Amino acid sequence: MNGTIEQLRRRAQGPNPPVAWTDEKLLLSYRSQPESRVFEELVHRYEKELYGYLRHYLGDAEMAEDVFQQTFLQVHLKCDQFEPGRKVRPWLYTIATNQAIDYQRRNRRHRLASLDRAMRNSGEQKSGAWIELFSHSADGPTEDAESAEQHEALRRAVESLPRVCRQVVTLVYFQGLKYREAAEILSIPVGTVKSRLHTALRRLTESLSHASAMK
């Protein structure tokens, strides 16, 4: 089904579609001649990857969606600043990371409640959104609850990391970026990325192992 939709989308784009272009060519083309189909192709390519990164980083679906949109708005506004010869992926991740940091700062004291946000009670925590409770799942309720609990444990463990370690583990471990790319995004040396990742993963594994041993 998704493949058919993808074919239809490509056909609708006409001959010489931007689907076959590299990320760099897409962005440079958009910079010189803004076209909606070029921008749409770029957004679709990074939709899942960038959303997943922001979801891991922020820990909240609604915040991740807001920051995702802000990121691409910044891409539109600042595509003039993209230099030929650079890679789009680190540049995009840099914008997304900065937007996420700004968003967290702005919303630190203003936490709105809505049905789409996770419900946090004093005694228990539920992962995911309320709306997800109504979605169909192939697993049984026990498996779902256990999975949700494990996700929540991982989310707590990641949130307990220092911010600098959290950034590195999200980029390298969760998103699969290379050391060099993460270093470029965070503007730190590669050696710093390696040491922070090593520390972060060691803490995560210890924390999760300890949590599972306590049960």
Added chain:
Amino acid sequence: MIDPMHSQLLGHLLGALDDDEQEWVEGQLEHDNRYRRYGLRWRQRLAVIDAIRPEFEPPRGLAERTCQLVAAWSRIAWPKRRTSQRWKMTPEAFFPSRAAHVAWGDVAAVALIAMVAFAMIVPAIYGSRFQARLIACQNNMRQFGSAMLDYGDRHGNAPSQLMANGGLTPAGVLAAGAIEEVVATNGNRALCPDAWLAAQGINPSDIHRVPTVQDTSVTSLPLCPKSEGIVESNNRWPGTWRNGTRDDRREESLLTALPLMADVPSARLPGQNIAAHDGLGSNVFFADGQIRFLRYAALADGVDLILSGDLQ
């Protein structure tokens, strides 16, 4: 201190190394059992996280909504500047977030209004602060003056004369004791600054310094030229004193505008650098209890007429 090879091993497991680094690590693993064991331990550790690592799917329609947002933004905001266009010096260039309908006339009008408002507000604030300080001094002087009058009524003597000391001339320097002598003999004089008198070749000690109040000119006075704020009167202290003791002879007197005390000498005189009341004048306490603020007058040689000074 982390063994560099350990972080490379971790990068190898995560696929975070560059291609050449990846090949080098694989070569090391073939020869070194220690690193192979270390890599195995890390693999087991990461398996704990991998087992519970969530995969997040983006919400349905996220990409479309994002494109619509950017398209809407492009329609209402300043159009994205193309690199081929020359940069124009327009208000929009300085305020790009605003809608593109700001003219230089609008900016000039706002600046003009701001300047006019500032010009109106600042003098008003200055004037009100000046008045506030003035009234505070007058309140203090009223208490000094009342005490002086009360002392005179009780003891029949004027309070002790306060000696002036150049720039530290305190309030109340024109004590009644200084006035008694001149009131008893002469009651119609103007106070002239020592410097001016000295310039005329007149010994200040020969002049009767009796500050009096009158709003008319003093052209009849031989000593000081006409100026505003010069005080003179024909009034005398009720009763008279000679040499610090009260005389039994009472002369008819009008207890009105006989100045008894001033609070600030002219700031323009050499050695006088008191900046109270911004050097514009002095509060004068009169025998009837009133206090008036008299502005200093600039004389021909630029020296103000002072109302208090050395009593030599």
